[in-house]
Amino acid sequence: MSNLFSPIKLGELQVPNRVVVAPMCQYVAEDGKATSWHLIHLGGLASSGAGLLVIEATAVEAVGRITPGDLGLWDDVTEAALKPVVDAVRAHSNVRLGIQLGHAGRKASSEVPWKGGHQIALADGGWVTDAPSAVPQKDGEEVPHALDRAGLIRIRDAFVSAARRADRLGIDAIELHGAHGYLLHQFLSPISNQRTDEYGGSLENRMRFPLEVYDAVRAVWPKHKPLGIKVSATDWVDGGWDVAQTIEFAKALKARGVDWVDVSSGGISPLQKITVGPGYQVPFAKDIKEATGVTIFSVGLITDAQQAEDIVSSGQADAVAIARGMLYDPRWGWHAAAKLGARVEAAPQYWRAPPHGHADLFGSIVHGAR
Template sequence: MVSHSTPLLFTPLPLGPLTLPNRAIVAPMCQYSAVDGVAQPWHGQHLGGFAASNAGLIILEATGVTLDGRISPYCLALENDAQEAALRDLIAGIRTYSDVPLGIQLAHAGRKASTAAPWNGGMPIPAEQGGWQPVAPTDEPFYADAPKPHALTETEIAGIIDAFVASAQRADRAGFDLVELHGAHGYLIHQFLSPRINTRTDRYGGSLDNRLRLALEIATAVRAVWPKSKTLGIRLSASDWVDGGWTPEETAILSQKLEAIGLDFIHVSSGGAVREARVPVTPGYQLDFAETVKKAVSIPVIGVGLIVTPEQAEQALQDGKADAIGLARAFLDDPRWVWRAADALGVDLPIAGQYQRATGKTWPGYKLKNVGLSLAAE
């Protein structure tokens, strides 16, 4: 049973130089609502609800370090002044009512780029319909019937590393407190890590050391320009869920090397690399991967994976599976998730005055609303 005496979920967490007020993290969630990579009013309202509701950290969605590195034509990017200015304005707006730590996930989609929004099928968009040719370690596409991606040359790889550096510098100027590199879910960094995808024969393919090279070079280059006063981490898929794929043991090795470079946290999920993977999605199904990484490093580890209830999140922390919990769809479903968690675990939160009339202390309807959810404090 979860102990309510000292809930770890509401214990502050040092994440590098940044200290989170609690361990409930809004994980990156693609919104497919940008225009030319520029944040729109949708992003402000999407993030604003979380910022006003006591989240411990908000990490902005996967943001392409180049336009061609976006997952879709509707994803954020951070390669030019207009994109940087929109994010700076977004942060400035949030800062008028919240001091929640704010991060951004910097990404390159590799062979999974140039696709439609999920609600429009999520399939590749051809160039004549506004898409572009993706790039990848090799010319093997993610979708069997999709156009082949361009196999990156070593010179082009160096250009992508430079793009991560430039985006990190823009993120710093925009006012972000944290950068998370996206090395998961079958995007470019993960594509280089996975032996099921990366069949290159140069120094970026083949052996484990060679497959780790891009991730380590990006991390090293970004660490060199990202201020030491701000937090830098990475999200990794710990398993491809297929034979001959990327493994939890390799993830632990990479995590140790990233810690040695100076990264401040590892955010652990899984999958996304190959279409034939069959992932057994059950409550907390990725927490064992987080625990494997946690045993290998001394920096904090964020765990994810169908974590829905406050009790479930607290139990994962109590069991030592992770140091913090990342939630995505749970926050989409209920931006006030942290309030429900505080009630469930017996914690008083400082809630903005504008919203205090909707709490259990002043609104009789609060407990009625939450009957059957086991979220109202007794």
């Protein structure tokens, strides 16, 4: 038996295996609205063999977009645009469907990656960004607006509204984006959070706003639907957010019943010094899991089936989330299951696809055709 392809329960949601399609920004939405690209992209990944497919980071308000091309879920128009994509996935796949809700904070108003990813100046169509403190991401960038109490309430309520819309769309699970230098992470990190009020300074204070957002979303998100969060375990910068603080944050989330913590790293500063290699973030996942007992997703250069199997089998994480590997191989789950002697679900139109020696990959195969 493959542990990677064994079922996992997230809250009350039964997921058939522990392969997750990680949320991956596509940067092609139109004023926050999903397009035909999202239909093709998510429709294809829904047949990857993964147990859970998470829709890309979705902005809870327009000024919270990383780029002008970010997907959004902040009004009736953006909700209506996403509905046919969700409906199409539902019509043709049994994959469990999640969505990542986020706010870019001071990293908003940026160009898409293939145009350099730099901040868009106000004169060129950019916008004033929000942040815990009036400290830009990079020297020379526009100074962000330091959020006051009214701004915090506005953003908290935007997360709540987006969660309600996700429920109406029939989404199974929500992951809050608290990583990669975006707004919730900005509150956690002492590099970006230089406030002197109850939202800054001590670890307890820096955790306060992300936990308020979590609590507010949990209050409106149906009890039977799981709620998780993505975190950066370390800033990779001296004096920044680190694993010890992440463990304390995870403990606070566990006390609130969090259904999983997705462990990534980095993103708060261009000064970060990251040591990259296959599975380079797995040790962070292992440390947080051992210290808290929370259900953990691991990410980061996990590309090989046996590598993923070993991560889960050894107890370093409960599931693996695959991003670039899924873009390169949209049937990653099929190929991993075949290598590990496991089975996955697939539409009957694909039942004759497995090569010789893997005829039982989908469990039941129809042989022959007229």
